[in-house]
Amino acid sequence: MNLSTVYMSMKLRNPIIVASCGLTGTPEKVKACADAGAGAIVLKSIFEEQIEADLGNMAGDGAWYPEAVDYINSYGMQNAVSNYLELLEKSRNLTDIPIMPSIHCFGKGNWTDFAKQLESAGASAIELNAYILASDPRRTGRENENTILDIVSDIKSQISIPVAVKIGSHFSSISSFASELDGCGVDGIVLFNRFFRIDFDIENLAVVNGSMFSTPDETEQVLRWVSLISPVTSCDIAATTGIHDGEAVIKQLLAGANAVQVCSTLYNNGLGVIADMHGFVADWMNRHNYNSIEDFRERLSSRNSGNPAEFQRVQFMKASVKA
Numbered sequence: 351m352n353l354s355t356v357y358m359s360m361k362l363r364n365p366i367i368v369a370s371c372g373l374t375g376t377p378e379k380v381k382a383c384a385d386a387g388a389g390a391i392v393l394k395s396i397f398e399e400q401i402e403a404d405l406g407n408m409a410g411d412g413a414w415y416p417e418a419v420d421y422i423n424s425y426g427m428q429n430a431v432s433n434y435l436e437l438l439e440k441s442r443n444l445t446d447i448p449i450m451p452s453i454h455c456f457g458k459g460n461w462t463d464f465a466k467q468l469e470s471a472g473a474s475a476i477e478l479n480a481y482i483l484a485s486d487p488r489r490t491g492r493e494n495e496n497t498i499l500d501i502v503s504d505i506k507s508q509i510s511i512p513v514a515v516k517i518g519s520h521f522s523s524i525s526s527f528a529s530e531l532d533g534c535g536v537d538g539i540v541l542f543n544r545f546f547r548i549d550f551d552i553e554n555l556a557v558v559n560g561s562m563f564s565t566p567d568e569t570e571q572v573l574r575w576v577s578l579i580s581p582v583t584s585c586d587i588a589a590t591t592g593i594h595d596g597e598a599v600i601k602q603l604l605a606g607a608n609a610v611q612v613c614s615t616l617y618n619n620g621l622g623v624i625a626d627m628h629g630f631v632a633d634w635m636n637r638h639n640y641n642s643i644e645d646f647r648e649r650l651s652s653r654n655s656g657n658p659a660e661f662q663r664v665q666f667m668k669a670s671v672k673a
């Protein structure tokens with residue numbers, strides 16, 4: 351069965367991309383993901399603070415994102431840039447599937463030169479992990495969005511390989527923002543990043559870590575937005591969050607995604623899940639007489655489903671649940 355797909359002009363042997371996470375943080379782990387059948391791989395993100403510090407542009411004033419501190423503690427500060435380039439180069443040598451570095455960024459800076467180095471080092475594309483927690487009451491949503499659009503425009507002007515932007519779901523108008531990304535020349539949108547969560551320990555009155563991994567039901571909100579956005583953007587779409595099995599992969603492709611990114615299920619169930627997903631998708635395509643993913647991709651997007659209103663329904667006006 352032909353499972354190939356095209357994502358941001360890259361031909362992938364299948365639509366299962368291993369998302370940026372600890373499973374893509376060393377060349378050996380990248381090779382293991384490729385050997386397990388991944389269609390492409392997004393490397394563990396490097397943080398803007400690291401790049402800036404390594405390039406000598408940033409004083410160590412401690413005003414870093416907490417994620418950057420975590421990262422620096424585990425991966426080290428010294429030679430972050432050269433270590434990351436080495437991760438890319440070694441990964442490239444160990445496999446021939448597309449490898450996409452990921453940069454966590456929240457500001458425009460000299461670090462965009464780093465993107466050029468990644469391009470020269472053989473990156474197939476770059477993913478921008480562009481997340482700003484909108485917790486500052488003095489900053490409007492528009493200001494936060496403009497920050498991301500500025501970064502994207504800047505980076506697009508410096509490199510010629512495809513650029514994807516991975517966003518969270520907290521926008522007042524996701525569809526309009528997706529159109530604006532399209533207008534900046536972005537090649538792909540990754541919907542949606544799942545962020546680190548917090549929880550409360552009510553016995554010790556303490557803030558603790560929330561659930562690190564997604565659950566399958568989280569894929570439903572991604573499904574809605576992929577269905578709504580795919581008709582209004584020319585960007586390719588990679589769906590992520592809550593995709594744990596082959597059925598969820600098919601749903602996202604039907605909604606209009608070109609590919610999916612998976613993480614939690616690989617941590618929980620091992621890399622063998624990738625082959626299980628291939629098997630499920632191939633079997634389903636066989637049963638439905640589809641020869642390629644393009645034969646059915648986007649069949650249930652809001653444009654093609656035959657019932658666009660279904661995607662807009664959010665209120666339980668007519669509840670059919672028996673109390």
Ligand SMILES: Cc1cc2nc3c(=O)[nH]c(=O)nc-3n(C[C@H](O)[C@H](O)[C@H](O)COP(=O)(O)O)c2cc1C
Pocket residue numbers: 369370371372394395452479516542543544562563564565590591592593611612613614615
């Ligand atoms: C342990 C862990 C580390 C992650 N690190 C990154 C990262 O460095 N950059 C990034 O963009 N996303 C990161 N993510 C988010 C994943 O790439 C993915 O988007 C998210 O987990 C949703 O997919 P899932 O439901 O399949 O887990 C991480 C997730 C986990 C669980």
